[in-house]
Amino acid sequence: MANLPPGIHFITSFTREQWYRAFTFVLTFMLYVSFHLSRKPISIVKGELHKHCPTSQVIDKEHGIQIQPIKRLSNESLCGWEPFDKSNYKQLLGALDYSFLCAYAVGMYLSGVIGERLPIRYYLTGGMFASGLFTAMFGFGYFYNIHSLWFYIVTQIANGFVQTTGWPSVVTCIGNWFGKGRRGLIMGLWNSHTSVGNILGSLIAGYWVSACWGLSFVVPGIIISLMGIVCFLFLIEHPKDMNCASTLSSSDSKSYLNGSNRLIILKPKLIAMKTSSFEDPEMHCLLPENETCTKPLHHKNEILEGLEKGKSAISFTGALRIPGVVEFSLCLLFAKLVSYTFLFWLPLYITNVEHLDAKKAGDLSTLFDVGGIFGGILAGIISDRLKKRATTCGMMLLIAAPTLYAFSAISKMGFEATIVMLLICGALVNGPYALITTAVSADLGTHKSLKGNARALSTVTAIIDGTGSVGAALGPLLAGLLSPSGWNNVFYMLMIADTCALLFLLRLIRKELQCSLDQTLFKEH
Template identity: 75%
Template structure:
């Protein structure tokens, strides 16, 4: 009776625990993006347009710095920003910071899937979040300790990029373990809005301090993600399985990462009860060899599509505030606040992509449709954004929806569908590996986009938008190959 009572309680609590995991993983990964956003906000402060009001700016800076006891007064306050980013080649240097983070992230993502499938998700994710908090705050310490060595900031970015790869495979595996394929596109479209929510919060937090003490723009997000890492350790529930329903455990009992165990319920003796034997078994999962047929199910094609889609998205992520500063002639704080509208549009775009793909039951068709609309929208954005602030607001919302929609769909619903395909024969580890392969390849594009933007932008912002339109067209061509080519997976 005790065991049956426990079983019934699991059935009753199904929706409640799913909602809990949905909310918790949402907040966990939002904190990852929250910690990535400050660099794009602070760029406008690291390099300022030289002005005649230099002496006033220096006096106000010294007055504020004097209030912070451990802070050393800068020995060389540049008229054009923070050394070494105050030179004419500042765009290349800022691009190098982006490339350092994203290149390390892309390389680390391939390793993260392999490592993550062999370690408890809760421990793996917790360590990654604590390390991310440390290295995010480390960049901001350069302000407080008056560090002007470029390699210090590059190494902080590289280290942060490596440890942040622990996040995505872990949360996607966890959410995929708890939610089946029914309405997966819509559910994950809503869930994936954590990227935009994290970007918005990160922009607002970083913008609050950027003009007065930009070091806190990194330290505070670092503290937040570290605190969320502790929350992850205490409350994350990694998977469900109880004869087809959910099995949960607290931080002290039951499931511990990838540990496998079998709970054998008492067997009633038929001689004593004159009833048939009754046996209840609880299996968490069984290991299977990783199937090499994985790559025939569309993983490579969707990975390449994500490469180009993420190139566009991350170029906006890292360069949009600086673009707004140059075009609209706003200060770093106002530009950072305005850039959040792109992520607001991304929230609606991700939800819309998931809803349409569920209705049509065709993921590739949905991606192709949104990519087709995104290319002319980017051209319109480059032209209309110069006409005034109101036009910029409208185009930020539309562009955010069309750019982030396909990106969100591939990284969530498509990855989960591929990772739980029947050809994998129930391999629970495959989802983490598939997610890492797809997002790792996409991260290569994420690294190239900001780097190319840094190299091309000195010749004019229009050329940056032409580069983004070419990337969008390439993503469209890959999605068409999936749609009309040899795709054997029912995502087309």
């Protein structure tokens, strides 16, 4: 009897459940790539919506003030696309960012609650179709020669609301299929969809930005709509939907999804669990201040109030009581402020500093997202090894603040220096952001106090990312207000935000370090 070919042997070495997990990993990755792909065009097109006016401008050298030339007809403006061709264009472009992100922040709190009460596949599919429509609608302004500021603002608001369907849905799916064994590494790899989407969005939008910027929005709108069809046809929300072995009906055992080697590991009987003093090393350091590292949670009943054996959706206040949710949410507010300021304003900054056109600036800005991929993976590996999520985020935030100041100075020294600093800043800025929105959210959404209520994951994820989205809305707005006074002020604002993010983690960092010290002393004795 002949031996199996190596390829077939490799395929058959994986179980049915493992193949489903890999498929869900890839599918949810691609789905959220399309979300970020559709958000990126606005940052690329900014350089086309407002161009540097021709030499007909008068410059007051004494005060360094540009005096706007005589007003031209809307179709004859050489300073960009009306109404963004005016001298206050930075504030107008900032208003577009703020409209989208403010709607996204408000909608995120609602999205998690709604998402728990609807089938994820239908909810996500509908959101992707709507996102494709409103993304393309912004581009229709070019083809139909629309110059009303309110048209673009309303389109951004609508798009911000519908895009909130994405994150809670995909995180819930990936959290259902993968456990805490190597969650930091797995979700660090998975979260690279953010950077991959930004890169693809930059390249697609940049291809048409100079010739026909309307297509920079229409094409991504079509792509996310097509991915919505894929979502409807193939998304598997939970292992139990495929009758996987991970769903056991036995009252004496509890299924546990482990992300390292096997799909399931049967936990000891519930009675043994109650008498055991062992706590999950990833979660026991996120307990409230008045509890020790080895004591079980005393407020489980408060968190589970309103739940029926893990089948009902958790309340908003119940999710807030989970240890660590408030601290990580506030930390993400400032971390996301920094990340989204780069997302929306980096191409315009490169255009002004390096004097490149919109396409080249957009291509160069993708290096920030390349660095973000490595930063997210590195944060996941470190946090898995140390078993300390807050400490890992704190270390990267501590290094990021002075690095941002270095970027503002070094990026003016030349093209090569800008490339290096973009990679470094991308890793340090997006590392904590990626870790909190993925592994930390999944950890807290599957906290032991929830007794296996997987439906709570959507609400917890929405609270954390929704709070972060408040910072994402404030960052670009503040950048638009501060940039006319000089880009240095924008970087000072970003450094302060990173410092604030670190401050909100200090209590959790202290708790994690104290737990490690107590465990070391216990082993020594």
